[in-house]
Amino acid sequence: MKEISAEDINNFEKVYRLNLINSITGFKSANLIGTKSLESGISNLAIFSSVIHLGSNPPLLGFMLRPTSGDNNTFENLKESGFFTVNHVPKTQLKSAHQTSAKYDPKISEFDKTGLTEIYKADFQAPYVEESRIQLACRYRNDYFIEENDCRLIVGEIEQVFLPDNALEEDGFVDLQKAGSVTINGVDGYSETGLIDRFSYAKPD
Amino acid sequence: MKEISAEDINNFEKVYRLNLINSITGFKSANLIGTKSLESGISNLAIFSSVIHLGSNPPLLGFMLRPTSGDNNTFENLKESGFFTVNHVPKTQLKSAHQTSAKYDPKISEFDKTGLTEIYKADFQAPYVEESRIQLACRYRNDYFIEENDCRLIVGEIEQVFLPDNALEEDGFVDLQKAGSVTINGVDGYSETGLIDRFSYAKPD
Numbered sequence: 001m002k003e004i005s006a007e008d009i010n011n012f013e014k015v016y017r018l019n020l021i022n023s024i025t026g027f028k029s030a031n032l033i034g035t036k037s038l039e040s041g042i043s044n045l046a047i048f049s050s051v052i053h054l055g056s057n058p059p060l061l062g063f064m065l066r067p068t069s070g071d072n073n074t075f076e077n078l079k080e081s082g083f084f085t086v087n088h089v090p091k092t093q094l095k096s097a098h099q100t101s102a103k104y105d106p107k108i109s110e111f112d113k114t115g116l117t118e119i120y121k122a123d124f125q126a127p128y129v130e131e132s133r134i135q136l137a138c139r140y141r142n143d144y145f146i147e148e149n150d151c152r153l154i155v156g157e158i159e160q161v162f163l164p165d166n167a168l169e170e171d172g173f174v175d176l177q178k179a180g181s182v183t184i185n186g187v188d189g190y191s192e193t194g195l196i197d198r199f200s201y202a203k204p205d
Numbered sequence: 206m207k208e209i210s211a212e213d214i215n216n217f218e219k220v221y222r223l224n225l226i227n228s229i230t231g232f233k234s235a236n237l238i239g240t241k242s243l244e245s246g247i248s249n250l251a252i253f254s255s256v257i258h259l260g261s262n263p264p265l266l267g268f269m270l271r272p273t274s275g276d277n278n279t280f281e282n283l284k285e286s287g288f289f290t291v292n293h294v295p296k297t298q299l300k301s302a303h304q305t306s307a308k309y310d311p312k313i314s315e316f317d318k319t320g321l322t323e324i325y326k327a328d329f330q331a332p333y334v335e336e337s338r339i340q341l342a343c344r345y346r347n348d349y350f351i352e353e354n355d356c357r358l359i360v361g362e363i364e365q366v367f368l369p370d371n372a373l374e375e376d377g378f379v380d381l382q383k384a385g386s387v388t389i390n391g392v393d394g395y396s397e398t399g400l401i402d403r404f405s406y407a408k409p410d
Binding site for chain 1: 206208214231309339346367379392395401
């Protein structure tokens with residue numbers, strides 16, 4: 001077993017530390033967040049590995065914005081409009097999804113550059129990714145500034161869910177493998193999954 | 206494609222909503238958090254699917270505590286002692302790991318009830334899980350109360366990392382599949398993974 005100390009971590013070269021610390025907490029979700037500026041009408045799409053479940057009632061999710069994020073459009077747009085979409089990265093579109101992390105000119109929509117298809121549903125303001133098989137319409141609720149490293153936790157409420165019929169089980173469980181969703185390992189590793197088992201509610205004996 | 210509205214979500218039966226909303230944000234990390242009460246000396250171990258990467262420099266992670274969590278020992282112990290461990294759920298110990306979510310008497314250590322092995326390293330105060338192949342020593346830094354649903358985001362700093370030599374790549378990337386780590390789908394689904402690809406740093410053209 002290899003042992004890495006706080007001092008080692010501090011002394012690592014930047015990319016090495018980034019790879020290590022981004023991997024070490026375990027697997028992450030893989031989502032594309034879609035927003036649109038009210039003012040300019042320009043849409044924005046960015047990949048996030050930090051979308052998390054926050055609660056079921058009300059249905060809340062969160063994601064982290066880095067201070068150094070090249071994609072500040074996401075935050076600006078969702079604060080301004082109040083809306084965003086969360087779209088699962090599909091196994092068939094890894095390269096295009098990853099490409100949304102490039103630092104494009106804010107006046108350019110990532111939809112135009114990556115080949116992912118921008119669609120709108122009903123009168124929801126933010127764009128969905130057509131290729132994503134799970135799509136969520138979300139409303140901005142709040143954000144929390146994390147003073148330890150100048151990050152920001154965005155809290156959103158899920159207002160609508162689109163998903164493939166065959167991925168939804170009788171008890172509400174969504175089989176993400178059947179939906180073609182992937183998981184992220186570290187900064188840049190994309191993994192497919194295979195469900196081993198589901199366990200029943202644990203009781204003391 | 207199936208469409209689920211906010212009203213549908215609100216009207217679902219509790220367990221159905223729990224399964225759906227816990228699945229719908231994507232795959233989650235699978236970790237066991239170990240703590241020990243300074244006062245009573247009783248150790249605590251609980252499974253969490255909410256451990257997330259917060260930043261690399263300083264190396265920070267976070268996890269969410271639910272207001273209704275049966276396991277308040279984790280929060281009490283880490284606030285009191287200032288320390289906790291994060292241990293990846295190994296593929297070989299899913300049942301034991303899941304069993305830590307049962308509501309045991311606070312005077313009982315989950316280590317005694319689940320068969321997972323409690324070990325201590327150097328003079329670090331919190332217990333590690335011997336069966337976990339990736340283990341992190343963490344120091345409590347802060348917590349943020351999320352007023353939208355009375356949850357709490359705990360922020361910890363990684364002080365030491367233990368991992369298998371063969372999972373650590375030359376550039377710092379940790380291959381979680383090689384470490385036998387799993388990912389969580391929803392409340393109770395455990396999945397193994399297969400790395401599809403790693404992509405290089407994305408540039409506009």
